Amino acid sequence: MSNETKLIFQHSRPGRSANAQAPRPVSEGQLSAIPASLRRKQKPGLPEVSELDVVRHYTNLSSKNFAIDKQFYPLGSCTMKYNPRGANRAAMLPGFLARHPLAPASHSQGYLACLYDLQNFLKEVTGMKGVSLAPMAGAQGEFAGVAMIRAYHDARNDDGRTEILIPEAAHGTNPATAVMCGYKVREVPVGKDGDVDLEALKQACGPQTAGLMMTNPSTCGVFERQIEAIAKTVHDAGGLLYYDGANLNAILGKVRPGDMGFDVIHMNLHKTFATPHGGGGPGAGPVGVSQRLLPYLPTPMAGLDEDSGEYSWIDTDTLPTSIGHLSAFMGNAGVLLRAYFYAMVLGREGMIRVGEYSTLAANYLLKRLQHVGYTAAYPERRASHEFILTLAKEAKELNVTAMDVAKRLLDYNQHAPTTYFPLLVPECLLIEPTETESKEAMDDFIAAMEAILHEAKTDPDMVKEAPFTQPVRRLDDVKAARELDLTWSE
Amino acid sequence: MSNETKLIFQHSRPGRSANAQAPRPVSEGQLSAIPASLRRKQKPGLPEVSELDVVRHYTNLSSKNFAIDKQFYPLGSCTMKYNPRGANRAAMLPGFLARHPLAPASHSQGYLACLYDLQNFLKEVTGMKGVSLAPMAGAQGEFAGVAMIRAYHDARNDDGRTEILIPEAAHGTNPATAVMCGYKVREVPVGKDGDVDLEALKQACGPQTAGLMMTNPSTCGVFERQIEAIAKTVHDAGGLLYYDGANLNAILGKVRPGDMGFDVIHMNLHKTFATPHGGGGPGAGPVGVSQRLLPYLPTPMAGLDEDSGEYSWIDTDTLPTSIGHLSAFMGNAGVLLRAYFYAMVLGREGMIRVGEYSTLAANYLLKRLQHVGYTAAYPERRASHEFILTLAKEAKELNVTAMDVAKRLLDYNQHAPTTYFPLLVPECLLIEPTETESKEAMDDFIAAMEAILHEAKTDPDMVKEAPFTQPVRRLDDVKAARELDLTWSE
Amino acid sequence: MPYIPHTPDDVSAMLDAIGAERIEDLFDEIPAHLKAGSSLDALPEGRGEMEVTRLMAERAEQDRYALSFLGGGAYQHHIPAAVWEIATRGEFYTAYTPYQAEASQGTLQVIYEYQTLIARLTGMDVANASVYDGASGLAEAVLMALRANRKSKSNRVLVPEALNPRYRSACDAIVRNQDVALDTVPFCGQAGQTLTDSLSKYEGEDYAALVISQPNYFGSLEDVDALTNWAHANGMLVIAVVNPTSLALLTPPGEWGSEGADIVVGEGQPLGIPLSSGGPYFGFMACKQKHVRQMPGRIIGRTVDLEGKQGFTLTLQAREQHIRRSKATSNICTNQGLAMTAATIYMSLIGPDGLASVAGHCHANTQKLADKLTAIDGVERAFTAPTFHEVVLFLPQDADTVLARLAEKDILGGLGLAKDYGMKNAILVNATEVHTEGDLDLFVAAMKEVLA
Amino acid sequence: MPYIPHTPDDVSAMLDAIGAERIEDLFDEIPAHLKAGSSLDALPEGRGEMEVTRLMAERAEQDRYALSFLGGGAYQHHIPAAVWEIATRGEFYTAYTPYQAEASQGTLQVIYEYQTLIARLTGMDVANASVYDGASGLAEAVLMALRANRKSKSNRVLVPEALNPRYRSACDAIVRNQDVALDTVPFCGQAGQTLTDSLSKYEGEDYAALVISQPNYFGSLEDVDALTNWAHANGMLVIAVVNPTSLALLTPPGEWGSEGADIVVGEGQPLGIPLSSGGPYFGFMACKQKHVRQMPGRIIGRTVDLEGKQGFTLTLQAREQHIRRSKATSNICTNQGLAMTAATIYMSLIGPDGLASVAGHCHANTQKLADKLTAIDGVERAFTAPTFHEVVLFLPQDADTVLARLAEKDILGGLGLAKDYGMKNAILVNATEVHTEGDLDLFVAAMKEVLA
Numbered sequence A, B: 001m002s003n004e005t006k007l008i009f010q011h012s013r014p015g016r017s018a019n020a021q022a023p024r025p026v027s028e029g030q031l032s033a034i035p036a037s038l039r040r041k042q043k044p045g046l047p048e049v050s051e052l053d054v055v056r057h058y059t060n061l062s063s064k065n066f067a068i069d070k071q072f073y074p075l076g077s078c079t080m081k082y083n084p085r086g087a088n089r090a091a092m093l094p095g096f097l098a099r100h101p102l103a104p105a106s107h108s109q110g111y112l113a114c115l116y117d118l119q120n121f122l123k124e125v126t127g128m129k130g131v132s133l134a135p136m137a138g139a140q141g142e143f144a145g146v147a148m149i150r151a152y153h154d155a156r157n158d159d160g161r162t163e164i165l166i167p168e169a170a171h172g173t174n175p176a177t178a179v180m181c182g183y184k185v186r187e188v189p190v191g192k193d194g195d196v197d198l199e200a201l202k203q204a205c206g207p208q209t210a211g212l213m214m215t216n217p218s219t220c221g222v223f224e225r226q227i228e229a230i231a232k233t234v235h236d237a238g239g240l241l242y243y244d245g246a247n248l249n250a251i252l253g254k255v256r257p258g259d260m261g262f263d264v265i266h267m268n269l270h271k272t273f274a275t276p277h278g279g280g281g282p283g284a285g286p287v288g289v290s291q292r293l294l295p296y297l298p299t300p301m302a303g304l305d306e307d308s309g310e311y312s313w314i315d316t317d318t319l320p321t322s323i324g325h326l327s328a329f330m331g332n333a334g335v336l337l338r339a340y341f342y343a344m345v346l347g348r349e350g351m352i353r354v355g356e357y358s359t360l361a362a363n364y365l366l367k368r369l370q371h372v373g374y375t376a377a378y379p380e381r382r383a384s385h386e387f388i389l390t391l392a393k394e395a396k397e398l399n400v401t402a403m404d405v406a407k408r409l410l411d412y413n414q415h416a417p418t419t420y421f422p423l424l425v426p427e428c429l430l431i432e433p434t435e436t437e438s439k440e441a442m443d444d445f446i447a448a449m450e451a452i453l454h455e456a457k458t459d460p461d462m463v464k465e466a467p468f469t470q471p472v473r474r475l476d477d478v479k480a481a482r483e484l485d486l487t488w489s490e
Numbered sequence C, D: 001m002p003y004i005p006h007t008p009d010d011v012s013a014m015l016d017a018i019g020a021e022r023i024e025d026l027f028d029e030i031p032a033h034l035k036a037g038s039s040l041d042a043l044p045e046g047r048g049e050m051e052v053t054r055l056m057a058e059r060a061e062q063d064r065y066a067l068s069f070l071g072g073g074a075y076q077h078h079i080p081a082a083v084w085e086i087a088t089r090g091e092f093y094t095a096y097t098p099y100q101a102e103a104s105q106g107t108l109q110v111i112y113e114y115q116t117l118i119a120r121l122t123g124m125d126v127a128n129a130s131v132y133d134g135a136s137g138l139a140e141a142v143l144m145a146l147r148a149n150r151k152s153k154s155n156r157v158l159v160p161e162a163l164n165p166r167y168r169s170a171c172d173a174i175v176r177n178q179d180v181a182l183d184t185v186p187f188c189g190q191a192g193q194t195l196t197d198s199l200s201k202y203e204g205e206d207y208a209a210l211v212i213s214q215p216n217y218f219g220s221l222e223d224v225d226a227l228t229n230w231a232h233a234n235g236m237l238v239i240a241v242v243n244p245t246s247l248a249l250l251t252p253p254g255e256w257g258s259e260g261a262d263i264v265v266g267e268g269q270p271l272g273i274p275l276s277s278g279g280p281y282f283g284f285m286a287c288k289q290k291h292v293r294q295m296p297g298r299i300i301g302r303t304v305d306l307e308g309k310q311g312f313t314l315t316l317q318a319r320e321q322h323i324r325r326s327k328a329t330s331n332i333c334t335n336q337g338l339a340m341t342a343a344t345i346y347m348s349l350i351g352p353d354g355l356a357s358v359a360g361h362c363h364a365n366t367q368k369l370a371d372k373l374t375a376i377d378g379v380e381r382a383f384t385a386p387t388f389h390e391v392v393l394f395l396p397q398d399a400d401t402v403l404a405r406l407a408e409k410d411i412l413g414g415l416g417l418a419k420d421y422g423m424k425n426a427i428l429v430n431a432t433e434v435h436t437e438g439d440l441d442l443f444v445a446a447m448k449e450v451l452a
């Protein structure tokens, strides 16, 4: 009666197999061209199980997950909106699934047409001059973006620029990316109102500045009001402005990064364009650039010969200044097709609604949560598509932390918000409802939050022990790290 | 924190919709050809919900089901074997899904080829002379079979035959079918050893006998050893022999109904041929017949012109003696395609293994359950692909019934066997493991049954209150029937 | 061994536990000379999923066509992707009939919701959990009407000639075994409708029910109020056969005439079920509360559990074969559960306004198509009655020949009416929301070529 | 409003709660002149799921071809239907990265199983939860080797010319930003292999690692033992780039030479992932236990909960960007989780013997194809080394022209080597278990025609 699920390996029995799936064994004679010295001595330890074993095992495992398809999932900075099932069907059409990445352009016109259109849509909604769909996730988009900044300075032989500036609220991928691109990172403080400390920025800027990476709205869940001054400061110093588009959902159709002065941007299609997160991935992180970075876009991209109406690949042979390929082929095609589907269904009016309704939802949720007794981190500010609560008071007075509240929410069948990010707000919960959740779904969440606050006051120990209703209770992370157990053995 | 799932109607809000799904509204002008007097006054009360509402609601509802994909499901007489996912994919190929049932033969050669092959496979495995795939479930197959018996007698003007004989252990569809075909039903008793009471049968047979319906192995889970004598008795009286193929799994590849002397048979493809049960259906109940019933097969069937290699439909114009169509088109095509897939994967060797391994599993399970203390209904007999336990002793001594054990099994994450069928065995559990369940799965079931027997002895009240772990506790069936609540209203 | 998990070790362990030496021993109760009547040579050798999938994919490809305007009881509609992605989840797809209610609340609640949806769509009080299809559903409805109409002693039911001929024949094939007669009410050759005039000759006769099809096979809309009132005035029950899509726009049977229809059946396929060569579809069936105990098929009720919590369960099982055996209302057992599940998801997704848009486009597109086709010389509408989403057109040439020539161009241009109605030059044409203006024009252009 | 549930009532209620009049008010912190820089005219009007699906289906159709023998890093294989039917279940498909472990045990256990499978397949100690793809995975491996090889002070790594050129260029595009240099080891023009001879000139030089590709881009099998031992003897780590299917037959990197490779990466696509125009695939990455703290990407550990029950959780997070920021081992955050989930299901279904059969058929079919093609006058094998499931053939004519003419017949006959290796007459051809004898013969016949 335990709900501990065996490992697939524990179902294994020598000689068992799902043998409708494999071709008949070949004879040793058919393998004679492979030298014995290169042959494996023991068969690899994959499980030997039946087809039913596999189907049952993974079906049962799946039921141990929360997911948008089952729960409200207000994970800040992650934009957990509804993933249209129609997009999945379209991307899984046999014609798309069977296309080899290196099929000649003559046999790729349908696929290239989708990419070409998507590139144009993304240019338009971001206000950038060119877009490449190649990066495989947000972080790879960041990498491409910063590599382009570097290529830009390099091309001008402007080689004293060794630093990237990053507001302290930034996502961890920003500094990590800057380092991967060979830069040093200098953090810029954020003020009490959630905006960047402009004075500090001015002081940090200089001839060593390659660029600034930021998101707007920031991960503090507020719109950076001094964006123009920031842009001017960085540009005046000769640096470029990078936009981390993870928060694009907040402003889609309202204000465009290109119009704010950004030189380069990545978008997370697995956020703003509703492609699924798949329990960790895949995503897609297209990059958009202003005029001056066009020569450096990562390849390949889809091109169109207006005369013949033929699509083709733009690759390093036609764009030799490109920073090049970031993967063996051309990015996460299946994700791009899903985003294309989404963009086509939304169309121009739909894009504009995204920013509006995600912002409406976040401001509603914020106000209601304040009303039931929670503390906003930036009470004077509008929420963007997300906002931060701080539980510093509760932590101090009741010894109930943001993590405790997060865990207790699971018992109410609500996924927890993002916890402890951004790091600068103590005991924070970063909450993002998205535009696809109904008011009733938000009201259920509010009711749960209200109940938990009450529990925190009346029975804090219980809250600290939560969750009680999940497949496991709180896990021993220290043991996990100290006594590493990363692969299973009998 | 309740796991009560709202009704979809409770998510409804006026004006909400999943509007990526519907075309834009038409204008009233476009509807002007429809007289106002025929127009609906109020819109129908379908729920007004978002796409996410729907996906989440039905995903969550699905998780309140047991299913083969999640649990061992030893429901006797139902043959809950693994439903190959490959069959689902094949049947859902766009080409198959898009074919209109009335598309001309010129545009149906691929589909007809599958049907034609399947007809031949079924003829071969049952030993019958002709097969029609038209019936949409077992019961409709029974209907077709008995209607053919009637057509046969009618054609010979043998019109005094007003009765169908049915062993008392038979499935309820058998007598219900006989009545739908205009016959009276006479039950034939079954002996203590599970075989038909041959003497009683002889007495029941006569000029009023249109035929006998039986399954072999019977629903007592044993092979009817006197089958030849029974056949002779019925045939001598001028009656025909009907085989309820629901239990075909037990003998597939071992002994064929045609060779046992049956004149007509239906098969449950949703049992023997591994097509899914879908929470109640659909199934497919093809019928096979001996030579003398060939003229009466239900239409349409797939035919082949050997010379041209062209497939065509055999319909009432070419087979005017047919009992005709049983549905608007030609049966549950998607189910037939799944069965075809299954038959092709199994092939001839695979078919033979089905009977062998389902019988092996049942006999193993029976022996082990006897060993842990349960009582077999027919301890002297071999099990077929299923067997019966009787809990008469436990009911009497501990007041724990077959139903109590069934409900308690759910707490052990095991689906319950069939309860109280066949009616002639008191407090019975009819158990069918099928050939697709591993020994480990059966051993887990045995362990649960052993534990429950122990609980029944030590804590019978608890067992009587089970289940405890399901979305609901035992339901008030009396209230359900007395205070009928069959549709939801606000 | 595909789909069989047992290793040689498992087999010996199991045989040991049984006390048998070989698997073959387990069949020792079968008379030896009956065994192995065949080595199943007509079956091919088993192949892997890969090969069989490829073979079937090739066969599926073979039957592709560009464009279809076939209706006649099965219609092309947009099916939201969510419908089958959810319906084929293992929890729905591989569950059995919900006999163990506690472990089947998912399926049970779906059915309860479905019953509610069908009742609301048809304007009736209650619905069952589906029957095989529309045509066999009509047979069940006829048998039900005979039981339910206590005033009538007859075994006869009136059926319009304009009802889908496939429904008439399937219904007849089923009910004639109980000596039930279906008498045919002719349609008006001008209007393409069933007029009350043609019923007058049955006045005063004992019929258990009148069947009314809305729309009828020709796509024509019947004067359902008049027909219903006539039937009730003559002591007959009314069995409505309806297209579910049309009900978003048309008066629901529950509101026909002054009392409404008594029993409603129809083909559920338009509600999210792919054409798929004719099945699995599902028949829906609804009735007035007072007839519920005569209704065949499964019915789910809402009740409470031990702790007073809402739950769902099979109810009124005393109507069913597994309890009532030869006294059951029908022999139906397995129904069309999964298709019904899909339809429930479809109806929830499409909503009341969405279904009205679908119905509206079907109607408007069919009108437009008829207009375009009748602009061709010699092509004209056969009937004067208003239509829903099908229409009969007369061609200047033999219809079957024209249709065959269109098919050579991979356009399935409609159904001929020669076989069923002797109308050699007539075709029955359907368009739905899936057809674009371009699709219609392609058809019209091809028709012009063929007729030229 | 597609995908937005709010009714006008909802909107007013929400605005009321906020105390705003119009939605637009919520954007009052955005400088007005920045707003509405465009009315997004480059975007079309929104369309329904039906229209967009039809458009995309037509485009997907456009790209169909009869038969393909393209490999070069992505391979056609049979994918069991169960793989994606399960992987696209909402619970996997729509979950986020498992940050809340208690509510993500499904995904977490899948990853733990996946780590185990990859470790076993490669013969390594540990694996991470996937990187983007094989090529970017190689870049991560190079950077990791620089960190892990404490003995080396260099920023240089040796890379064989016979490594997939797409891997070389992507790897370079990534690592050159940190001033890492990839020096190219040429291959032997006769054998099509990387010989230890060609390495001798690097002896004594400080390189952090040697990359070994098994098989290499030409499909040739390298003498991995000799190469591994050479690298270790020269103070370098060994980075193995392997095809996962081949590992069912070939010595796993963990057993190469006397000590085994140190880091293993490869493209996971052959393990149940559709070709799908190049992605999403996933890169797998494994290493020796002692290097685990240098490995990038997510890693799952098994632990216990409060009650001592087994559970799974993200571990060693101090390597990752969300904790370690600029000091992280990589910037990777989102990975290829769903593809990894599919691969886990694939590996479980196919099993060790099944994968060996797949690999065996790939090899045997490619051999057979090469034999058939080289029976054509003027077609010959380019290299002498043994191959796995790809082979380079010389044609008597310009390869790109031949391939284009084959493509006109809807046969994709291989990849040209002109651009990457200047081998104008050479093609790289692959066959797998999906190709039947008939497929091979079709190709051969077409090739004969084209060359005739």
Ligand SMILES: Cc1ncc(COP(=O)(O)O)c(C=O)c1O
Pocket: A077, A078, A137, A138, A139, A140, A171, A173, A174, A215, A219, A244, A246, A247, A268, A283, A284, A285, D332, D333, D334
């Ligand atoms: C603000 C921000 N930037 C960047 C990223 C990185 O994107 P990805 O996970 O796709 O690499 C994320 C993702 O969580 C993010 O929230």
Ligand SMILES: Cc1ncc(COP(=O)(O)O)c(C=O)c1O
Pocket: B077, B078, B137, B138, B139, B140, B171, B173, B174, B215, B219, B244, B246, B247, B268, B283, B284, B285, C332, C333, C334
């Ligand atoms: C012995 C037996 N006969 C007949 C049937 C009826 O088959 P169906 O449910 O497909 O109508 C069943 C199904 O449960 C059965 O078990």
